[in-house]
Amino acid sequence: MPANNIQQYTFSDQDRLFFDTNVWFFIYGPQSHSDERRQRIYSNAFREIFSRRSRIFIDVLVLAEFVNRMARFYFDFWCEDNKLTPNYKDFRSMDEFKPIASEIEKAAQMILVDSTPIETGFSRMNISALLKAFENSQQDFNDLVIVNICQTNRLTLVTDDSDFRSANIPILTSNNRLLNP
Secondary structure, three states, rough: OOEEOOOOOOOOOOEEEEHHHHHHHHHOOOOOHHHHHHHHHHHHHHHHHOOOOOEEEEEEHHHHHHHHHHHHHHHHHHHHHHHHOOOOOHHHOOOOOHHHHHHHHHHHHHHHHHEEEEEOHHOOOOHHHHHHHHOOOOOHHHHHHHHHHHHHHEEEEEOHHHHOOOOOOOOEOOHHHOOOO
16 A cells, blocks of 8 residues: 655545654654754644644554653763763653653643544454564564554554555655655
């Protein structure tokens, strides 16, 4: 199934979207000059999605990835800035982490306001088949779960991750490796 360019897509109130972690990171994560173009693209799409009343869904897997990725980002930044290399778990108990944790919590709360939690049906997933697919491919297990969630719930994945090239689901992206496989 070919991916569609998110910049050319016309959103509607019928759209059921599932944002990958990287898209939430572009919208609510720390801003970086290297990602300005993609941040602008996904932020513009995000505004359009809301103006057209499209629905965005989220599950705990993506929210957990977002929270953990944000914490790791700030940990790496803090280590580089302070020229220190503490253990990540030790860093989380330091006073320096408290304002970071607060910022992450606020971003995660905004995601929850902007989206609808979805039950992903872990007990109904064929986890054995997903693990076998993981074993037989070079795909990330979480990505396989996301594809399953999108297939089961008839959701369009919004992502910038080229690892979804072979996914048999509708995809919206600005990643040329997904648009021109």
